[in-house]
Amino acid sequence: MNILIAYTSTEGQTRKIARYAADYLNGQGHSVELVGAKDAHDAELARFDAVLLAGSVHGGKYQKPLIALAKSKAAALAQVRSAFLSVSLTAAGTDADEWAGLTACVDRFAKKTGWTPPTVMHVAGAFRFSEYDFFKSWAMRWIASQKNEQVDPHEDKEFTDWATLKKTLDTWLLGA
Ligand SMILES: Cc1cc2nc3c(=O)[nH]c(=O)nc-3n(C[C@H](O)[C@H](O)[C@H](O)COP(=O)(O)O)c2cc1C
Known part of the structure; x- marks a missing residue:
């Protein structure tokens, strides 16, 4: 499959996760393009079989360049297999209130961008x-x-x- 992974990362953990995902999927025989969200605006999503957007939570929000990308590509994302990979420290734990807050972050992201990711991957980040x-x-x-x-x-x-x-x-x- 032809896969696009576009990401934002503030301290580097999501970059590491996105690279790991790209290397893993490459090793599985897929062709993977890995780009920072800011550089993904001219990507023609119809060229890909699957698109993964990845970003991390800071103060309950995802990075602006990822929001901008998802917003500008919302219609195209709906036409392709897509997923949102959300990196946070909440995902490292089991606190029900924190998880409810994290779900609310994803809901706000979907509302802001107009893209409701059919698959959400919650991945624990790092200090x-x-x-x-x-x-x-x-x-x-x-x-x-x-x-x-x-x-x-x-x-x-x-x-x-x-x-x-x-x-x-x-x-x-x-x-x-
Ligand atoms: C200033 C700051 C605010 C954060 N806010 C949240 C938060 O609201 N919820 C959460 O679950 N994790 C929060 N985190 C944890 C980050 O999501 C986590 O460290 C993640 O690995 C960062 O990914 P990045 O290195 O790709 O930016 C915060 C981290 C920092 C430094």
């Missing part, structure tokens, strides 16, 4: 202290403490479950 400034680091240490999560501000901490991601991608493409 990336190496990318944070002083204030972000402070805020993320506070969030970690609220979650009873032990973090060392000198070390990044990744929650992404790579094996599950592969299975999720397989399930998405199954039956194509």
